[in-house]
Amino acid sequence: MDSLIVAAAQALAAGDALGALKRVALRDDAPALAIRGIAMAQLGDLVRAKMLLKSAARAFGPREAVARARCVVAEAEIALVSRDLGWPEKALETARVALERHGDRINAAHARNLQIRRLLLVGHLDAAERVLAKLDPSPLPPAARASHELAIAGIAIRRLRIEPARAAFKRAAEAAGKAGIPALAIEVRDAARVLDAPAARLLAQGSERLLSLDEVEALLSSGALVVDACRNVVRSGGDVVSLASRPVLFALARVLAETAPADAPRALLLSRAFRARHADESHRARLRVEVGRLRAALEPLAGISATARGFALMPHGSRDVVVLAPPVEVENAWLLALLADGESWSSSALSIALSTSPRTVQRALDALAADGRVQSVGNGRARRWMMPPVVGFPTTLLLPGPLPSD
Template sequence: MSDISGANDSQDAAAVAAQLLAAGAPFDALQLVALREDAAALALRGIALAQIGDLERGIELLRRARARFADADKLAKARCILAEAEIRLALRDFRTASRLLAGLAGAFGDLQDRFNAAHAVLLEARLLMLTGRIGEAGQRLDTEMPLIMPASLRAAHLLLRAEIAARRARAQEAALLLADAVALAGDHAMLRAQAAALGEALERPVARTAGGRLLVLREVEELLASGALVLDLGRQVLGCDGIHVDFTGRPILLMLLQMLAEQCPSDVTRDTLVQRVFGAREVDEGYRNRLRVEMSRLRRHVGGTAAVRSTARGYRLVPLRGGDVVVLSPPIASPEARLLGLLSDGEAWSSFALAAALGASQRSVQRGLAALMREGQAGPVGDGRLRRWVARPLAGVTPNLLLVAATGTGDTKDMR
């Protein structure tokens, strides 16, 4: 009889610990499971330690728990995988997170666990956002979600939508979503902290005009709605009247467009374009042919926002709607502004994750990291394959909203 009573006590303690974790109280949860070694307790301890910040130890305990659960307990094993995937996102281990999340939402659906299925969808969307695929992240969140969800899960859902809206320069939409998320977060400390960070980000400068004026996100949104043709170098987007053309992963086209936009309405000579964009010391027919090919690609890519016209000397940019041309730069005056913006979200990044998020080669990322280290703005932690990079917090600016599409103000910490 005592054995049965003890088992029930253990189950009750695990249930209470799970509720505490869902409410964002990891220290209280740890007190209930700290000395236990059964599978459920190991999983709960792993999640609690991850919420506190000991991510590597959290992964270790979750893997031990997953191994101890019986093969027939597919739901418990799936929940361990989901929790590890969320930690991997916090560690910016995108490759492992992607592998763990593959098919997981569907698996939870088959197991009739709709809440964790919804949470898996949130993590998939966050992974897409962190790796620069903002459009796909928004589409993933449009997946049918349960009509009835825990308040913390609904708050996390709204926070992610708000962050995506902010990265699309939709300040008003982001603010409304954020207000709804705060109302749902209640006393959940981690969700409230995440909401507060995003709220502060919406009020900090996210861009700089050619004249040096700093703009907050609301002003960028107003500029995009004004009829002006806006080239946002931080987000790598050309926008006008609701049309947005993404230049992520197209560095040559972006450099050409930037040079034309900065000189508009004047033209830029072919020789200047070749020397600046291709780094040519001497301009020959081969480089001119290459320029013609890239300009043809640029014409197709700018779509209905602008035209690229040939002149006797070179090329010029013509806004199709006749408005002004405005070039916005990141508020951080540094060649590595986008890289520094990613690092400044407070998480530790591997060079591989940085390259994936920026759509750049690891070699170029490593050169940028070396430059930031020389300037004392970033530094490595760990050695070899475990090496990660962190940066000092940047006061007064919001670098993580400037990036092409990627990076967030932290990860959803509502571990389950």
């Protein structure tokens, strides 16, 4: 390999994309195309970067399997950054196997780290942890090691294991410092801020206060009966009852928890669960049916008793009853939680990440756009959605993937 290619590769490793382009900008051989593609990705021109990397992969000969595999790994990273979740996963796994077979442990480890980051993005935490257990991070250079530690921190945060997340962020900051790339250090610093930002509101006995992730972790392990409006579940310790697919039952459970230990009036339950302004006998009959269903669903955790004016939630044992709600409650918050990362998403990628039908996602995006909460760029298949960062928005607890004991 000639000296210009080596110098350009060293510039890329140091985060100097312009320095790399100065050395190979006018060259069209395969190594130069690959370096130009990676440099354009670092500069943010992801469309041009993908074109250059595809050209480089075609230009490498049949005996240059390692070089072609490296191009595939670079394409996969660009797809991840551009939220192209439809990019073929099998291609990355094939490239990783090829790199491992030819002894390129650094890029093989980087490919596996990309697999972890994609699984984390779509909320497949169990699968991400299985892949993480197979990864030996020792070959990774400082920049890639920082990215690896960010993935570890992301998994820990989604699992609400805050101390391991703090330790991972600390290791990521140290690796970013060794890499000497200012943009990477800023990324790590910004990612770590989620630990100190408000993550939820605690509603109990008519009062409310903001909670950090540390406090949410402590609350969920306290044994209290928690009606979790971030995940639409009711939990106490390791026992979890999911009401995510039963919105009426969850609305009733939340009203009962907000008024506990007192009873909730029937009029309040009807207005919150059924949005009934003027209740008639049919509404009251439906309320009795739905409360019966909720009583059966919550039987392992609590009972529901009828009173003269309504119903009361009675947890088993001497448990406190609280509601855990997002700091800011808006419609379609599950979409805003993903868009709040500052990246541009296609509606198909949002559908994959949330395991929701594309039509449901598109309707939600249209409603948010009408309210001015999101904006789109491009047209047709190239259309992307984004939103400006919202200070204090509850991005963590609304993201896809289970919390402890789910």
